Amino acid sequence: MVNAVYDHIFAIIIVGIIFVSAVVALPAMSLINIRAVDQQQLRNIALNVFNALLLDTGEPANWGSFLDFQMNDPRIKRFGLASAEDSAFYVLDPDKVQRLVVGNPLNYCDYNKVRELLKLQDYGFRLRIIPPFNVSFLSHSVDNKILNYKARVSYLDGRPIPNAKCNATVVYTKDQNYFYINQSGPVETDAMGICEDNIPLKVQPDYYTVVLRVTVADVATLVVISGQTIKNTIARINIVYNTIVLSSWKDPPNYNAGPGESSENVWIFDIVAFGSDGSVRKLFEDHTKGTGNKFNSGKGPFIRWYRDFPGLHDFEPVVLIFNFWAEPENSTKPGRQQVLISMAYPDILGTSIFNYGGIPESSGSSVTVQRSVIISGMTYIAELTLWKESHGI
Numbered sequence: 001m002v003n004a005v006y007d008h009i010f011a012i013i014i015v016g017i018i019f020v021s022a023v024v025a026l027p028a029m030s031l032i033n034i035r036a037v038d039q040q041q042l043r044n045i046a047l048n049v050f051n052a053l054l055l056d057t058g059e060p061a062n063w064g065s066f067l068d069f070q071m072n073d074p075r076i077k078r079f080g081l082a083s084a085e086d087s088a089f090y091v092l093d094p095d096k097v098q099r100l101v102v103g104n105p106l107n108y109c110d111y112n113k114v115r116e117l118l119k120l121q122d123y124g125f126r127l128r129i130i131p132p133f134n135v136s137f138l139s140h141s142v143d144n145k146i147l148n149y150k151a152r153v154s155y156l157d158g159r160p161i162p163n164a165k166c167n168a169t170v171v172y173t174k175d176q177n178y179f180y181i182n183q184s185g186p187v188e189t190d191a192m193g194i195c196e197d198n199i200p201l202k203v204q205p206d207y208y209t210v211v212l213r214v215t216v217a218d219v220a221t222l223v224v225i226s227g228q229t230i231k232n233t234i235a236r237i238n239i240v241y242n243t244i245v246l247s248s249w250k251d252p253p254n255y256n257a258g259p260g261e262s263s264e265n266v267w268i269f270d271i272v273a274f275g276s277d278g279s280v281r282k283l284f285e286d287h288t289k290g291t292g293n294k295f296n297s298g299k300g301p302f303i304r305w306y307r308d309f310p311g312l313h314d315f316e317p318v319v320l321i322f323n324f325w326a327e328p329e330n331s332t333k334p335g336r337q338q339v340l341i342s343m344a345y346p347d348i349l350g351t352s353i354f355n356y357g358g359i360p361e362s363s364g365s366s367v368t369v370q371r372s373v374i375i376s377g378m379t380y381i382a383e384l385t386l387w388k389e390s391h392g393i
Contacts, residue, residue, distance in 0.1 A: 016348035027226075028237055043367045049118055054090050054382060056080025064096030066243040069107045079109075079117035091374045092382075095241060099129070100356040105236045105247040111357060128383040129375070133161060135214045135223040136196070145204050147182075150196040151223070153189050160193025165215045168197060169271055169280060171321050172205035173283050173339060179270045179323060180205070186215075191262035207339045209321055213278045216250065219379045222274065222318050226339070234266055234324050235295060235304070242312045244271070244283075244320070246272055246295055246305040268293045268305065270323035276316045276377030283309050287325075295324070315376040360387045 011105075030076045058080035066073065072117040083093040099109045115121060133155055140149040167185035174180070187276040209226050235246040246268075271284035284307075286293040295305040323339050366387035373382045 006113075012222055015247075039365060039367065042365065042386060042388060043369070045123065046125075046367045046369050046384060049120065049123075049386060050371070050382075050384045052079070053081050053127065053384065054092065054135055054371070054373060055082050057082045057084045057093075061163065066094050067106075067240050067243065067245070069099060069109050071107050072113045073107075076117065079114055082193050088374075090371065090382075094376045096241075097129070097375060097389055098238070101354075102356070105239070106238050106240065106245060121312055122389055124358040124359065124360065124387050124389050126355060126385045128356075128385075129354040130156070130381040130383060131221050132156075132219050132372075132379050132381060133214075133216055133221065134158075135212065135221060135222065137210075137212070137222075137225045140210060142201065142205060142208060145201045147199045147201055147208065147210070148196065148200075149210055149212070149225075150194060151212055153193045153195065153216070159331045160189070160191070161190050161267070162189055162193060164189040164193070164195070166195040166197070167213045167215075167278055167319065168199060169211045169213075169274065169278075170199055170201065170208055171211070172201060172203075172204040172208035173270075173323060174206055174252070176269070176286065176287060176325065179272055179282070179321075181272070181280060181282075211319055211321075213274075220276070220278075221378065224319055230283060230306075234326065235322070237320060239312070239317065239320075242310060243308050244312070245303055247303050248296075266295045266324055266326045268295055268322060269325050270321075270342050272317065273312070273317040274319040274321075276318050279315075281315060281317075283312070289325070318378060357385075359384060361390060 012055075056077065056078065059078035060075065061084035063069075063073070063076050064081075066075070079094045083091045085093075098104065099107075102108055115123070115125070133153065135151060135153050138150040138152055139148070147170055149168060151166065153161045153166070155161060163184040165188055167183070170180075170182045170184075172180050173180075180202050182196055182199055182201055187195050187197045189195045195258045207226070211223060212223050212225075214221055227317070235248065238245045238247070267286075267289050268284065269287050270282070273281045273283050275281065284293075321339065366385055368383060370381055370383045370386045373380055
């Protein structure tokens, strides 16, 4: 009898424990399920937004190529970054991507305006464009008309990439001569991801630039290094379809300006473009110091010089190199040369990481989606992060 009583008590305790556990666990399980559903809904929205960004040309289809683009341009009825000239999926128009560069002197897309066009008033997003792998120069120097460089190629996580093919192009100047150009390679990276080469030059240069094109499994990227570290105080450089546009920095310091001198004369001597396929094209040569190649830096972020170069867009330029000559007005001081390197579409192409959009809220959930895209003939990784905002706009 006593054992039977104990058995009943024990059974009641076990049933009570199971009941209490179920009461506690079921709400937690329901909350987990609700969160899982919310996360999946957020992911579905992110995929839809990602496809809208990468597959839609927008309306009008050439909105990125407006030379008179406005920050909240009323002509844009629908937003998308896809190229209207290429039928392949995930090929982006570099002119449109360039409109995401905050601070672009030719104006850029307002983040809230883009959210409105994408119908994302209650959501925030951040778009990143990432190079497929890393390339960095370890050293470079010129001695007795021989340029030596050493570079390292690695995956984004830092692991070295062996057997990558490296082709180098050297653009250099001596005195006021036109650009000299020498090409070398390919050389392959070793087990540590290191490549190096010695390139004979025609003269001992005053200035030189090395453009290194690295290919890994048919995917290429470019990295650029200069023999001199020069702060760009002369011009901001943009491409809009076939047009190269130079605009001045706000209140730039004058080159070699002496007491009482307030301005400078600047001429464009040479322009060289590098295509995504490794080809080199001389766009401009004029050392006459005439009105056609004169660029006045002036004051304020205004257009100072522009010129159309037929076929430039189809050439798919990735890097531009300019050779400027600057002389102070009303001065006996000698002029000075300045070679400027510019990625053809600033802050997008090359090996830097490009970001556009907001900052995820730390207290909320977010989802991230990725895929490969093509910009100006080169492969990049596009990454979209989307999150639900606590307060709508």
